[in-house]
Amino acid sequence: MHELVTSFRDSxxxxxxxxxxxxxxxxxxxxxxxxxxxxxxxxxxxxxxDAWESGDIALSQVYMSGRFCEQLVDQSLPPSxxxxxHQPRSAIVVLxxxxxxGKRIVYSVMRASGFELFDYGRMDxxxxxxxxxxxxxxxxxxxVLILPSALKVRQVCDRLKAANVPIKVxxxxxxxxxxxxxxxxxxxxxxxxxxxxxxxxxxxxxGEMQ
Amino acid sequence: MNSMQRTLTALGQKEADRVPLFxxxxxxxxxxxxxxxxxxxxxxxxxxxxQLQLLKKYRSDCLYxxxxxxIEIEAWGGSTIYxxxxxxxxxxxxxKTRSDIDSLQAPGVAASxxxxxxxxxxxxxxxxxxxxxxxIGVAISPFSLPIMQMGFDRYLELLFEDRARFxxxxxxxxxxxxxxxxxxxxxxxxxxxxxxxxxxxTNIPRELYLSTGQQVAKRTLSRIKGATATHMASGxxxxxLGDIAETGTAVVGVSALEDLAKLKNAANKRVSLLGxxxxxxxxxxxxxxxxxxxxxxxxxxxxxxxxxLGENHGEVPWQVPDETLLAIADAVxxxxxxPLDWVKDWTDPG
Numbered sequence: 160m161h162e163l164v165t166s167f168r169d170s171x172x173x174x175x176x177x178x179x180x181x182x183x184x185x186x187x188x189x190x191x192x193x194x195x196x197x198x199x200x201x202x203x204x205x206x207x208x209d210a211w212e213s214g215d216i217a218l219s220q221v222y223m224s225g226r227f228c229e230q231l232v233d234q235s236l237p238p239s240x241x242x243x244x245h246q247p248r249s250a251i252v253v254l255x256x257x258x259x260x261g262k263r264i265v266y267s268v269m270r271a272s273g274f275e276l277f278d279y280g281r282m283d284x285x286x287x288x289x290x291x292x293x294x295x296x297x298x299x300x301x302x303v304l305i306l307p308s309a310l311k312v313r314q315v316c317d318r319l320k321a322a323n324v325p326i327k328v329x330x331x332x333x334x335x336x337x338x339x340x341x342x343x344x345x346x347x348x349x350x351x352x353x354x355x356x357x358x359x360x361x362x363x364x365x366g367e368m369q
Numbered sequence: 370m371n372s373m374q375r376t377l378t379a380l381g382q383k384e385a386d387r388v389p390l391f392x393x394x395x396x397x398x399x400x401x402x403x404x405x406x407x408x409x410x411x412x413x414x415x416x417x418x419x420q421l422q423l424l425k426k427y428r429s430d431c432l433y434x435x436x437x438x439x440i441e442i443e444a445w446g447g448s449t450i451y452x453x454x455x456x457x458x459x460x461x462x463x464x465k466t467r468s469d470i471d472s473l474q475a476p477g478v479a480a481s482x483x484x485x486x487x488x489x490x491x492x493x494x495x496x497x498x499x500x501x502x503x504x505i506g507v508a509i510s511p512f513s514l515p516i517m518q519m520g521f522d523r524y525l526e527l528l529f530e531d532r533a534r535f536x537x538x539x540x541x542x543x544x545x546x547x548x549x550x551x552x553x554x555x556x557x558x559x560x561x562x563x564x565x566x567x568x569x570x571t572n573i574p575r576e577l578y579l580s581t582g583q584q585v586a587k588r589t590l591s592r593i594k595g596a597t598a599t600h601m602a603s604g605x606x607x608x609x610l611g612d613i614a615e616t617g618t619a620v621v622g623v624s625a626l627e628d629l630a631k632l633k634n635a636a637n638k639r640v641s642l643l644g645x646x647x648x649x650x651x652x653x654x655x656x657x658x659x660x661x662x663x664x665x666x667x668x669x670x671x672x673x674x675x676x677x678l679g680e681n682h683g684e685v686p687w688q689v690p691d692e693t694l695l696a697i698a699d700a701v702x703x704x705x706x707x708p709l710d711w712v713k714d715w716t717d718p719g
Binding site: 222 | 455456459460522525528570572574605626648650686
């Protein structure tokens with residue numbers, strides 16, 4: 160399986176769609192779709208995320224890999240598949256910001272990892288808090304690029320806490336990468352350094368919530 | 370030495386009287402004049418006055434003619450979204466579908482009112498300081514401008530999926546960038562800061578840079594009639610520093626995510642470095658932390674010249690307090706005087 164993951168990751172990093180698709184189909188010969196996702200796609204995307212964080216590969220490779228895996232997984236594990244359903248109600252949003260790429264990458268990688276989640280697009284604090292409560296979310300992923308937006312996460316967390324709703328908040332984006340203390344300062348429950356780490360954290364939270 | 374002499378000496382890979390300090394403050398000018406950010410940037414006189422006050426207050430070695438990145442997009446017919454406490458952001462993309470590129474035309478610089486405000490600012494600053502202080506103009510690189518023109522995700526898809534339209538977009542953007550840069554130099558800018566975060570290895574792999582961003586930079590910078598500094602706007606560049614030097618740029622603005630000593634070694638006197646204080650983190654630095662960060666940066670990159678101390682993004686965030694910026698200036702005066710005899714005996718406390 161390790162070789163399969165390595166080959167799949169290499170194909171993704173080199174934008175070799177045909178190669179990646181062939182490897183995924185090979186995995187489907189012996190695994191169910193959800194197992195192929197868990198044992199091939201997720202580890203490859205985790206490795207790609209780690210490589211980006213350490214500066215060994217570029218954001219363009221992360222984005223195109225996530226987008227392609229999302230399409231690949233949608234073909235074999237449609238959104239209505241029962242295997243996707245035992246998950247906490249989750250959403251992803253860009254908070255008070257207009258830079259959408261980070262959210263797009265995390266959304267793709269979450270879906271490529273078998274998750275279904277609401278895509279809230281861009282929202283300000285009031286709208287986000289109301290919607291999160293109305294949707295009975297258990298997990299909220301917040302993406303930002305600029306510092307003022309990152310600092311506004313504090314308002315979201317305070318309002319959710321005041322409403323006494325059990326939502327876990329994970330943040331991600333450049334300000335949190337440049338100041339590793341900031342996610343705690345704004346009251347988040349975790350920071351995802353890359354999209355694959357976001358998947359790992361949500362997986363861990365799922366375990367805690369069961 | 371005055372700021373111009375200090376800077377030129379450093380760029381000549383020699384030691385000046387002290388390490389030059391480029392505090393690239395923009396939004397802080399609005400604070401100085403007690404104006405909203407939108408009001409501040411609506412008038413060249415505001416920015417001239419703001420920059421001159423900031424120069425005196427923070428003892429920086431440059432004036433910064435930069436308003437905000439999306440002012441270029443305004444010239445292309447786009448819009449800007451103002452925030453009360455952050456940099457103005459770019460509105461909806463002007464290129465909505467790839468086929469829009471087929472009929473896209475670059476705007477004339479002379480016809481753009483927003484760009485005219487910047488040119489008026491540069492003329493005003495030049496009239497006030499002459500050749501004593503470097504005045505930095507800014508142009509977004511033709512290779513990075515599409516992030517605002519069409520959105521980052523669609524631009525990446527274009528780059529990988531439609532190379533013919535990508536090339537056409539580069540042709541158009543290069544013409545605009547050259548005209549815009551030269552207009553700023555004519556108005557009084559000493560040099561052009563060529564913002565090119567797309568070329569950073571944070572965003573694209575080196576092989577792709579060599580066939581795209583580097584080629585675009587070579588074609589553009591060779592036609593700009595003055596000195597240029599390439600800025601990565603917080604992105605990494607260590608693996609391509611030598612490749613950036615080949616584009617003809619004089620300075621590279623580098624990231625806090627990379628080791629300044631390794632960058633200095635890689636630069637190898639081919640380019641000077643600007644950086645790399647962490648612009649996000651500095652809002653909460655104590656005076657002692659400021660001193661340590663400044664001291665560390667100078668120890669790593671100051672010896673021999675070829676280094677300008679600054680933050681790593683190309684713009685000091687609104688949230689960074691006066692005390693921090695003043696403490697940076699104090700620390701540079703204390704630890705940046707050449708010769709840097711203290712460096713050889715200094716142990717970084719970590």
